Amino acid sequence: MQYMKGKISTHQAILLSLTVIMSPSVRFIPNFTATKAKQAAWVSPAFSFLIIFLFLYVVYAIVDKYQDTPFSEVMNDICGVVIGKILLSLYIIWLTVLTTFYVRYYAERLLTTVMPYINNYLFTVIMLISVAIMVRKSIVALVRMNELMLPIFVLVFVGCFVFSIFKIQVKNFLPVSRLDVIPISKAGIGIVGMWGYLPFIFLFSGMIHSKKDIKKYGLKSVLFLTSVTVPLIAMCIGMLGPKIIETMPIPFFVAVKQISLFDTIERIESIVVTIWIFSDLLLISLFISMLLEMFKSLFRLSDTCSLTGIYCIFLFFLSFYLARDIFELECFSSQIYIYVNVIFLIILPTLVFFVGKLRKKV
C-alpha cells in the first residue's frame, strides 16, 4: 500500500468513513426508521442504497475531473468565487453545528448508558482535549489504527447479532406490503442523512490521495453499509418491537443488554460503549480537521493547526448552548437536523454538479 506523509489512501478513507458512520447510525437509525416505517423499517436501507448509489456517480464525475482537489475549491471553480465562498460559509456553519451536536451526544450517551451520576462537562472536556491533541499531531495515525480496529468492531457487531438471533421474533418485522412504500422511503431519507458522510468525507477532505480509487471501493462500501444496517434494524425491531423502539433513546444498547448466551456470555454492552467512544473520537477529530481545512480554503490561510485549541473551546460552550438535555437533542436530530444533513450531504453537491454540467466544467 502506498503511504504519503500526512495523507491517507482511498482504502483507509473508506474504512475511516465506515467507523465514523457507525456511532451515529447505531444511535439514530433503529429509532428513526421504526418511527417512520414501523415493522417495515428493516427494508428502508434498500431505498437509501439506491439514493447513495446514484449519488456516487456524481462523486465519480467530480473526482474524475478534479482529482484530489477538495470540494471547496471545486465549488469556486464551478459556481464562481462569490457563490463558492457563500456555499463554503454555509458548509462551515452546518459542520460546526454538526460537530457540536456529536460532542454533546457523546457526553449525553455516556450519561444515559453507563455513568449516570457523572457531570457531562467532564466527558466533553476529556473528548475535546483528546481531539485537539489528535488534530494538531495529525489524525493520520488514528486513521491507520482504525484499519486494525474496524475488523474487530465488525466482529463484535456480528457477534451481537448472532447471539441475539434466539431472541428475535419474526412477527415484529412482518408483514411488509406495498402500503409500506412511502413510510420506507421516509425512513430511508434518515439513513441517507447518515450514509452521506461517506461521499462527503471524500469530497471535502484534503488528506486523501488518489481519490479516483473511489470507483473501486464506493459501491462495495455502500453494499457493506446496507448489509450491516439491515441486521442492525432487524435485531432491534425483532427483539424489542417497533413501538417500544420509538420511545427509546438508544435501542441498540438495550437490545445488546438483553443478550445472554447460556448465562455465561453477558454484559457485552461495555464493548459496544468502547466502540462508540472510539467512533465518536474519530468522527469529531475528522470533522474538526475538515472544518479547519474549510477555514483554510475560505480565508486563504497557510496553516490552521494553531486554531484547533481555541476552536475546541468554542465547540465546548456551543455544545451546551445547542440543547439543554438529551430530549431536546433527540427532537432536534430527528425533526430538523437529519433533513439539513441530506441537503448539505446530497442535494447541494448534486446541484453544484448539475451547474458544472451546464457550464461544461464537469
Next chain:
Amino acid sequence: MITLGIIIVALSIFEIAQMRKKKLKKEIVIYICLAIISFTLGAFYISKPLSKSISRYALDLLERNNQ
C-alpha cells in the same frame, strides 16, 4: 468566568507566539476573532446556564410554521 478568561488568554499567548514565529498574520486575526467569540459565548453560558437552547429555538420555529 475568570478561569475561562485565564485559560483563553494563556492559550492565546502560547499560540499567537508560535504563529508570530511563523509570520502567520491572517491566522492571528482569525485566532483573535475566534478567541473573542469563544470568550463571549462562554461568559454568556456561565452567567445564564439555563437559558433557551438553539434546539429549542429551532423546534419552536418549526412548530410555529406547522401551525
